[in-house]
Amino acid sequence: MRESAAERHDRLLALVRERGSARVSDLASRLGVSPVTVRRDVEALAERGLLDRVHGSVSWPSSAGPGTPAAGGGPVLGLLAPSATYYFAEVIRGAHEAAASAGARLILRISDYRPAEDKARTEGLLAAGAEGLLIAPGWQAPGDQAAYGDWMAELPVPSVLLERQPAPGSALDDLDRVCSDHRHGVLLAVRHLVGLGHRAPLLVARSDSPTALAVRAGYEEALGALGLDRPHRVIDSAPAELDPGRFEEAVREVQTAVTSGRVTSVLVHNDVDAIHLVQRLAELGVRVPEDLALVAYDDEVAALADTPLTAVAPPKRHVGLHGARLLIERLGTERLGTAASGEEPGQHLALLPRLHVRASCGAPAPTRITR
Template identity: 75%
Template sequence: MRESAAERHDRLLALVRERGTARVAELAERLGVSPVTARRDVEALAGQGLLDRVHGQVSWPQGQGAPGTGRPGEGLVLGLLAPSATYYFAEVIRGAHEAAARAGARLVLRVSDYRPEEDRARTEGLLSAGAEGVLVAPGWRGPEDRLAYGDWLAELPVPAVLLERRAEPGSPLDGLDRVVSDHGHGVLLALRHLIGLGHSTPLLVARGDSPTALAVRAGYTEALGTLGLKEPRPVIESVPAEADPEGFERAVRALYEAVRSGLAGAALVHNDVDAIEIVQRLAELGVRVPQDLALIAYDDEVAALADTPLTAVAPPKRQVGRYAAELLVERLTEGGAESGEEAARRHLSLLPRLRVRDSCGAASGHVGPGHSARSI
């Protein structure tokens, strides 16, 4: 089987960590790849802060400890269960992999394809593969899945960190460590931006088929209350165009009528793909973005690639993966908290950013508040 780039990066990092300093040509020879490939890998890892590069040589970053002395997670195997390895979760996985590599740990991935009934078996597969702790983003689509397929997580025999998933307050799952994006804050950023541009209360167009979509919906209601606004009309139900063309057309027509009637001049749309397809269909109906409708997408995966680059809320996906992996390594290496007390569990909430482009009629380039961590 052909070696993946991630596996090759792991081997490269291990070589540099062992030697302290190495030339790119030497790394290419040891890895069995061309100098061009080795150079590209080094540039990618240096850009992530995993290596230092100077004049054809690479070295282990000083801030990561002395080479050969062992990293905090040296030799650990971390498991990661994700509902998908593409779109949103690709960045989460990348952040976790980078953090694991910095710590000297190996990350093993399994994907559930949003089948929550298979989460437990796939996680047990990670344990069988040697995982000493797990990062878990269950394949839940709604609260009913969390209730039906969630309790087993609290019974795992190894440390576990929830990724981009919240637990019912007071439930056994609520006692686990977790790292999430604060989607409510992201929605508030979007609404404040649109209202600051002089628009009336923005509409929400959103799916209802994922924890992120439900969090965006809840955040919309909360943001309206924070801003002292009333909901202009119920949330417009969005669905994937390819899965339900009629449902997608109903959503577009509802937004079209709201714009043409003067009810709305701004909207927040979850997610990027739906937003791009909605903008395309609205254009066919004679509604232009941003001239007739100011629009913000939620997720910022492909929003910048639309014909009219879309302003978007960007959850800190990569940082979610990184913080979660670092927390898991800490749990596996803490060896008991001070004074003999068990270390307190942590709920970390990371703040999204607003990336302003052309779809609101505002000047591009503004970035909202950073994705700093806060405890909740």
């Protein structure tokens, strides 16, 4: 696989950080690229304040070295996210807002949901001068933490997990974390649909992300808490554009459950899948909300559907905001000395989603947001 520019930048920064300074020609040789490429990389990194250039050489800048405050007097924060778009764009925005208000600098690496690369990306953040880390690992499958997560317990700087809940009792369970309480979000959706007179809703969900797995677990807990029987097995969904055959199977199963009278409402993870589902069901004669009340989970694009979708909205921006504030607090305490730092308890902060009521559930929209 061809190395990306970001990966090459990480290696370049690590070399300069290790040596203090290096000639462009030496860096080109070590990196296995042309001097022209290295000069272009150095120029880009120097513009960001990560390197200093002096007559064919580069050096680690005293203004951006490890442990050195950012320009506003605050620390340098590193953020590892699996994506910079859907869902995590708001997490990043919140972290950036908190960093800016504290005079800190936020630097970002993206793993593209490749958990095997999380460690290298994080090392790149440390090489770029990060004094503390906000980490949203690229986990997708249930076994990804065990396969790719142990290294996080040994990080040399304060770290906060975002939107990830490690296995109870694991080494990562001792880390600070800030997460959306997806179980509560699912309970809001189920309770709302039941309150409209429906039996327990059907769940249509993916299984390829921690959020999807939490939604599935939350669904079982919500049914138990409300004394409801599952109306149908959980239907596994897939992106319509990536796996059209599997998507069509899910649609047909929903159609059958509705036309048989067993199901009158549905919770769908995520927004995009819900929009595709509504469109295809309409082609098959099942109307939302007339024949089927629907709630989506994520609330990224739910309001933009032809029939605006009622949706559970995890507090994504606030996850980033509170995570960065907690990390800045940890870094400030650490600077007071190890004794004071050791007295501070760890934190597991769970933020509650909200339910945004729109047309797809068949209920009039309230004047305020349901909590």
